[in-house]
Amino acid sequence: MVKGISRRVVVVDSPDQRFFEQAIFIVRNDAAGEGVTSKELVEEARRVARNYAGGDHGRFSRVWRELSPAVYTLMGAGGIGLVWLIAALA
Numbered sequence: 741m742v743k744g745i746s747r748r749v750v751v752v753d754s755p756d757q758r759f760f761e762q763a764i765f766i767v768r769n770d771a772a773g774e775g776v777t778s779k780e781l782v783e784e785a786r787r788v789a790r791n792y793a794g795g796d797h798g799r800f801s802r803v804w805r806e807l808s809p810a811v812y813t814l815m816g817a818g819g820i821g822l823v824w825l826i827a828a829l830a
Contacts, residue, residue, distance in 0.1 A: 750785040763789045 748767040754760045765785045 750781050752782070752785050752789050765789075 747769075750765040750767060752763045752765070754762060763785070765788070767781060771781070
């Protein structure tokens with residue numbers, strides 16, 4: 741079923757088309773009423789796509805993502821053991 745609703749979209753081409761060709765952003769209906777220009781919409785779409793698609797989130801977060809699940813398990817068990825030890829000594 742097709743509805744008679746038209747939407748504004750911004751299409752951003754991918755700089756590296758190995759996996760993705762385009763990103764499509766659907767513009768909110770009230771964005772046009774706020775005095776936003778087409779150029780501002782495109783720049784915001786590019787900024788969002790760049791930040792979302794793998795911007796550098798820092799060395800610390802990369803280290804956490806690369807840790808093995810076994811390390812998470814050991815850290816959790818150590819934390820619980822520490823809480824039990826503090827509770828037993830108190």
